[in-house]
Amino acid sequence: MNALSASTDWIPGVSPDIYSADDFAEIAKIIYGAAGIVLPKGKAMLVYSRLAPLVRASASVTFSKYIELMCTDGAELNKAVAALTTNHTFFYREAHHFDHLRNEIRPRVIEKLRNRQPVRLWSAGCSSGEETWSIVMTLLGPDRSAGIDMTRADLRVLATDIAPHAIDRAQAATYPAKDLKPVPEDLRRAWTTEKDDQAVMSDAMRSIVRFRLLNLLDDWPIRGKFDFIFCRNVMIYFDNPTKERLVKRFCDVLSPNGFLYIGHSERVTGPAANDFHLVGPTIYRRRAA
Known part of the structure; x- marks a missing residue:
């Protein structure tokens, strides 16, 4: 088991059976390959909060199952990338x-x-x-x-x-x-x-x-x-x-x-x-x- 998933510092209230550090590492790898976005370990909670609605909507139940879907369904991968994209902007910025x-x-x-x-x-x-x-x-x-x-x-x-x-x-x-x-x-x-x-x-x-x-x-x-x-x-x-x-x-x-x-x-x-x-x-x- 990944050292982070065994740690008491894993996301409070989130079972590693649903979303583990290994899941996060695999998602980070997939997203980097698809869009070049780097997701360091400190983004584990962000990934959970952004992707959990997609996991539920796809009836995948666990993140590991959702990862399988991302790898076989290009449209679902695009949804995941879009969900993890930060769209913070405003008029006349800089x-x-x-x-x-x-x-x-x-x-x-x-x-x-x-x-x-x-x-x-x-x-x-x-x-x-x-x-x-x-x-x-x-x-x-x-x-x-x-x-x-x-x-x-x-x-x-x-x-x-x-x-x-x-x-x-x-x-x-x-x-x-x-x-x-x-x-x-x-x-x-x-x-x-x-x-x-x-x-x-x-x-x-x-x-x-x-x-x-x-x-x-x-x-x-x-x-x-x-x-x-x-x-x-x-x-x-x-x-x-x-x-x-x-x-x-x-x-x-x-x-x-x-x-x-x-x-x-x-x-x-x-x-x-x-x-x-x-x-x-x-x-x-x-x-x-």
Whole structure:
């Protein structure tokens, strides 16, 4: 028996016959292989609380039986991965990124669109959409008429996440109005409508965004290059080799001089590090050559 399962420190009130340390170790291995998410031993209770409803719903009774199901049923594995994904986010998170977007990126985007050039953006790990809508509002700016003109040009935003429930909420594009308080008032006024304490994103914004399910470890059905990519507070769940492979893949789909925005506790490391230079707090620019 695993030393942890024999310990009195195992989860209080949870029988090892239902959920053991060996079960946790096997789940951690499966989830790492499927999504690159690292689950240290301290996450045993989190795994139990997130997966117990799935175990019950599948009539597996024990976690060991549920593990067998995960290994034979791809849809069930995807449910487990989604359940273990943390979808904590909020509007205008890490505001300095949006300052850079407004001051440095937006003028370039406007110039490209005026010259009839395509502009492509990617919110990778978009969760429930707050990041994506913050990006779009910032780019379109406070002048609604000028922003509408931008949406009619060749401007497209890809927003992806591994969790179906997160994508569903992002596509609904409706949030408690109080959640938008961090967004500058002129942007809220231009691009949202409030009713019954709910804020709804405008149809014009929604017309340029495509929300899609995507596991960042899988193949990317992506053509062309992105002008910038947001991937914030996603890599904190990966080990270093996975992070470094992901950064290299981002580099490969970024245009020369394109920007990569990452989370405040993340860094660009590994073979692709020489392809970027730091231009602001957790803002990297891909070198032109």
